[in-house]
Amino acid sequence: MKEKYGIIDIGSNTMRLVIYERNKSGRLKEVENVKAVARLRNYLTEDDVLTEEGIRMLLETLLSFQDITRHHQVQHVKCIATATIRQAKNRKDIIKLVEETTDFQIRVLSGYEEAYYGFLAVVNSTPITEGITIDIGGGSTELTYYKDRQLIEYYSFPFGALSLKQKFIAGNIPTREELSRLSSYIAEQFQSLPWLYNKKVPIIAIGGSARNLVQIHQLLKKYPLAGLHQYEMSFNDIVEVRRLLTSLTFEQIQKLEGLSKDRADIIIPAVEVFKILYQTVNATSFVLSRKGLRDGIFYEEFFGTPIFPNVLEESFFELAEDYDINLDNVRHVNKLLIQLVEQIRYLDLYSLTNEDIRDLKRAAYVFYLGQYIDEESSSQHTFYILANRTIDGLMHKERLKLALIASYKNKTVFKQYIEPFQNWFTRDEQKKLRFLGALLKFAYSLNETKRNIVRAVHLEKKNNAVIMHIFCHGNWKAEEYQTEKNKKHLEKVLKRTIDLRFYSTD
Structure with missing residues (x-):
């Protein structure tokens, strides 16, 4: 049997199980990719406690993943958690309960680790030697600045597309006033990092919201080439997608080609983050990386050196x-x-x-x-x-x-x-x-x-x-x-x- 490895990513918006197997070149090839929209962030109270309902949702999803890993006889499964579990005050109880109930042991990533693994994924899968990375999740946003393929700066903001929606938007889509307040808040947050300002480098974006932004843009342009990874957009391209999204009703957004239905209510806040980051950095382009956190962890784990000499x-x-x-x-x-x-x-x-x-x-x-x-x-x-x-x-x-x-x-x-x-x-x-x-x-x-x-x-x-x-x-x-x-x-x-x-x- 071929060697198989699994990784479970417990995010604030989605949970995902990915199973890889080694191909004949020794590289890891994805053979299963299962997503569940758990929205754990919605179960985090104002006191940062994950509710009983949230814990039940977490366990049910992990048990459904367990059926799949057992079917594939995957012996090595990494289970990582990001912002929501990291921010939960009862995370020790959650980790213990998961260990007792399932085959999995949760490793809670720090903000630095989340940013670092995203950076690793980008430098090992793109030709860009200097840039700003952004990984916007449901409950946190990680930024890094790297030069000559070396990490220079990083920061983890305690907000993501889902938490921004909760904080600033009452309905499913923002009013003009809500969007204005959201924009001011994001700009203020980014301005707190002097190393972001006027860098004039590419922005490389990771994660589902960035992927959906690119998919919408490719369909708008009737893009003739296959593939999302390393797709480039300009500031005007981002503004064009934003203009389209803000002109539609929520029902129309839900039916939009290229957009996952479960992201319909959080895509506008995410695009606003990308737009304001582009302006702050005075970026040269916006590039999507399909490789992200999970890939970064595997690069560190399975290859002799975490940064490839030549991509x-x-x-x-x-x-x-x-x-x-x-x-x-x-x-x-x-x-x-x-x-x-x-x-x-x-x-x-x-x-x-x-x-x-x-x-x-x-x-x-x-x-x-x-x-x-x-x-x-x-x-x-x-x-x-x-x-x-x-x-x-x-x-x-x-x-x-x-x-x-x-x-x-x-x-x-x-x-x-x-x-x-x-x-x-x-x-x-x-x-x-x-x-x-x-x-x-x-x-x-x-x-x-x-x-x-x-x-x-x-x-x-x-x-x-x-x-x-x-x-x-x-x-x-x-x-x-x-x-x-x-x-x-x-x-x-x-x-x-x-x-x-x-x-x-x-």
């Missing part, structure tokens, strides 16, 4: 394992690519930036990985997988670039793939992507039989042609056939004929 390398390692990528082939093709790129630059055949070369190397790693599914339609599968799979460390536009280069087949197919994303790239950028794809495809044809027989490539510019001298160790017939077939894609972009000449080094 994208980890993602590519997973892709290599999941799709049986031949790394020896990748290394050899990359060596040939570098030779081609250096000479293309030296001969001034085509303008290539360092960013282009970085994109080429990334795409070389995953070129035609769709072969794993089907050889005949490997280009289509490659594009679909890379464009729609979350790749930690790559923002959405970078992920699309990777998909377009690594799946390159010909100009016609490229145009089909890029059609929904026309406004993402200028005409010149599209032409550049086609060239990078054609060059990568050509480099792979130089190692068609995966024997690493091509040792060196030397380019020579002659009149309106390029002579390519290819030095081989062994019989090159298969490589010659594929390169002759694929050189036309390069010729079209370079507007030059390419004369291929093969030589033996034996």
Whole structure:
């Protein structure tokens, strides 16, 4: 049996059980995700005591989770609790009762731990090296500031979307006056942290409210790419969603696509928090991280170092394992690519930036990985997988670039793939992507039989042609056939004929 691990997150608004199992790359893959809207915060009295009714709700939910963990035979289950249990004066009694009644032992996280694990999740799953993180729960809001991927500041506010709603909003949705008072309060709270002011860095948001905000915005825009993780929004985007929400009745909000029905009454307070934080920080963007508290705990627990040296390398390692990528082939093709790129630059055949070369190397790693599914339609599968799979460390536009280069087949197919994303790239950028794809495809044809027989490539510019001298160790017939077939894609972009000449080094 595969090793399985469970984690129960007892939040103020929702409780969640997530079960993971180790995949063949050694990474933890989510196999079950069960949510219960317990709203424990509603059972916390003004004296900070969790009522009998609240304790009953907690135990009933944990026992329903227990049925699932026993069914899956999960031996290792972590059970963590955040703001509501942390703030409850009777938490010792609650912890004891849970231990006596269920299979679980509750670990109550401090405000610092909650903030730290959120930070860990963000730095290990996004390419952002400096930013402000926010995790708004039902009963608390954690903020951190990190730089060079190191935690610098943190703070846990004793308010969340649910407690703000309780304190400021009488009905299901705020009146104009209630929203104004709520805004003033949030602004005042954020101004108490000097390290937040005018930082001019991205805000990375964690949690259900941020996820719902992004889902609503993607549906508004008819966003053509799959995935929420690392999705970027501007201040105006947040204001646009806020404007929509405040224009609707509660019944209309409940039916809104992209919004969980159980968040209908707390989404406006949450969006107000994001809006005011954006203004306070004078942020450069608002980014969603699908990875949060639970992931942060696992990063600390299961990996040798809590902060990965390189997020994208980890993602590519997973892709290599999941799709049986031949790394020896990748290394050899990359060596040939570098030779081609250096000479293309030296001969001034085509303008290539360092960013282009970085994109080429990334795409070389995953070129035609769709072969794993089907050889005949490997280009289509490659594009679909890379464009729609979350790749930690790559923002959405970078992920699309990777998909377009690594799946390159010909100009016609490229145009089909890029059609929904026309406004993402200028005409010149599209032409550049086609060239990078054609060059990568050509480099792979130089190692068609995966024997690493091509040792060196030397380019020579002659009149309106390029002579390519290819030095081989062994019989090159298969490589010659594929390169002759694929050189036309390069010729079209370079507007030059390419004369291929093969030589033996034996």
